[in-house]
Amino acid sequence: MLPPLKPIPIKDRLSVVFIEHGEIDVLDGAFVVVDVKGIRTHIPVGGVACVMLEPGTRVSHRAAALAARVGTLLVWVGEAGVRLYSAGQPGGARSDRLLYQARLALDEVLRLKVVRKMYALRFGEEPPARRSVDQLRGIEGARVRRTYQLLAQRFGVNWKGRDYDTQEWDASDVANRCLSAATACLYGVTEAAVLAAGYAPAIGFIHTGKPLSFVYDIADVYKFETVVPVAFKVAASQPQGNVERAVRLGCRDVFRETRLLDRIIPDIEEILSAGEIPRPTAPDGAVGPAIPNPESLGDAGHRA
Template structure:
């Protein structure tokens, strides 16, 4: 009998891969993509080291078996069903799950206006490398952030020689956007995928945000913004300047490389902890009358949010 699978920590994994036009299954215990190859008689199997990948994006044309989805969940790999070029998320399979202690800690910080402001100020400081102005509300900090973001887009467009008319895209109509916006959409989709995988692995809730609210991935957007202009936005403008025939594919390859170069997966979970620690409160202790697990979870190699 094989020993139970143990999730690998996010920091030791590959970042993200995309799969399109294939059937995903488990063959001889391995996660594979089955390509029937049109008129070819023999199937082509592509093995995917699922336990060593943080996030797998499934594009239109993919089919996933029950065994494959179960294996991905056991090893803590996030499956995300996306639209063309990854610009629209339809659904995701949660590989871990919010731990109650960390979820309550996150929610307490988000619900208290003073604590939330401390966390937002920390996010601002980490993102821009300087302390934000004093005596500013979250709404005022968002306004300052928005102005800096628009200016950064303009500067990067000038640097790479790209015509920039502003951030404008329609997820319902991929081809209606200009090339720079399509590249930015594809690049941010990669970043959001690996960030969501890290948020879940750390045991937090993607929907409980501090700057962004009202979306299923609000906290993912908060954390991803810490790295966006260091990683994927320059990549998107660089690819747009080159005008490749398959821009979305070129963007994915470039994002994969920049994630590795910046050691992004090693940084996300520690940065989440640092951001939330700005609230200067401790995670709540269990209630005295709470019932402890009858069978404690076994020791795991994975992160705190991974299911043992």
């Protein structure tokens, strides 16, 4: 009998894979995409954090079940990945983590501490003292708009501001299309990490009232370090054809270079610990994390 599956930790996985125009199934024990000509493409699903399913894909029950067992997030998206239709939930939120996250979000004093920590990680400096969450959100928005302008100047992109409509994708200019495709990649891997850590994507601190509020909070910490420069670089090169594909390839490379998947879950824990309250202990029989880190047999520095 085969041993039970041991999911690969998020930090050791490929960040994101996009699939379109194919049927996804499990054939001969492998997660494969079958195109219209019957050609199979094997996807190492256990080694991927997030699989984005674009229009033209069909997924079998066996494929969805396998992705869930190995802790890989399946996300059904629109053209170029900028519209989210549905998503899997590998492992789901854990009751102890969910209660901890909710307590921090509901208490205004604790929430402000968490928001200040997010601000410090994002901008590399402490936020102004004696500011509310709404005031910090306004300060952040001004800095973000200025950062967009500076990066556009750096890469020589004609920038008129963030302006796009998911209902009319081609109506946006190239820079905005590149940014939308780039942030979709970032949101995908961030959501996979949030779920793997056992937290709820909807319970945010800066962003509120959206299904992915916490995902947006965490992704914003890395946005200008990773995907925004990639988007402007691609837009400045004036590529012909599928600009979204060029953006995805650039995002894949920058995720690897910055070791993003190594950092997200530890950073989530650091951000929430700013609230300075103990995390509730898990009750007996609680479900463990979707992607646990294996315990080492030796001391620090030894191979597991």
